[in-house]
Amino acid sequence: MSGSGKGKGGGMDDFQLWKSFARDIDPLEDVDWDAQEEALRRRHGKREEVQEEGGRTTPVFNPQQSSPRQAEKGDSQLDRRTEERLRQGKLSIEGRLDLHGYRQDDAKSALVAFIQNAQAEGRRCVLVITGKGAPEEPAADWTTSPRGILRRRVPEWLSERPLSNIVLKTVPAQKKDGGEGALYVYLRRERDYSS
Numbered sequence: 001m002s003g004s005g006k007g008k009g010g011g012m013d014d015f016q017l018w019k020s021f022a023r024d025i026d027p028l029e030d031v032d033w034d035a036q037e038e039a040l041r042r043r044h045g046k047r048e049e050v051q052e053e054g055g056r057t058t059p060v061f062n063p064q065q066s067s068p069r070q071a072e073k074g075d076s077q078l079d080r081r082t083e084e085r086l087r088q089g090k091l092s093i094e095g096r097l098d099l100h101g102y103r104q105d106d107a108k109s110a111l112v113a114f115i116q117n118a119q120a121e122g123r124r125c126v127l128v129i130t131g132k133g134a135p136e137e138p139a140a141d142w143t144t145s146p147r148g149i150l151r152r153r154v155p156e157w158l159s160e161r162p163l164s165n166i167v168l169k170t171v172p173a174q175k176k177d178g179g180e181g182a183l184y185v186y187l188r189r190e191r192d193y194s195s
Helices: 012-022 033-044 080-087 104-120 149-158
Strands: 046-051 057-062 096-098 125-129 167-172 182-187
Touching (some): 080 167, 080 182, 096 104, 104 125, 104 149, 149 167, 149 182
Parallel strands (some): 096 125
Antiparallel strands (some): 125 182, 167 182
16 A cells, blocks of 8 residues: 555555545444544544545545644654564663552553653653453453453553644563563653643
8 A cells, every 4th residue: 555654543545545446335333434534534633625636525634733742743653663662671671560459440540640740750761560451251240341451441541632743652670670460661752742
């Protein structure tokens, strides 16, 4: 496919190619193309209409900086060497949060406060310990929460606001640091955007 997309999601060219390919296919369920385009627009830039032959218009996306964060290309992606060192557990861990024994609401509050404070203190690499949880067993009834809920929820919380603006990368920890029951979290540098 085209080279404009980076990472898993592909880019605008990939989306346009897929849309034109899928135009004549009858989907099993309705696809909301407008919602798909809107999601890509928010991620990649501004939508413009281009007139095609036959009176049809095709959306074209024009990448545009929509926030100070997007302007910081050097800080928006981890360089390959740093990412590899993070995955291998070779970066210095500058803070730890152990969520063992926390209830979900308390764990989320503690996580948000910990990550925000760590960034404010200039820390870059922190360890969040969720615990592995017990092996999955069918719940006795609908009122029982499955075990290991924090292990599943913490990555979700880290990818949602307000933490998504702070967290640059999360990867499972090495065994020496908690393995499957912990995450290395690499934080963005705090910037002063007031000037």
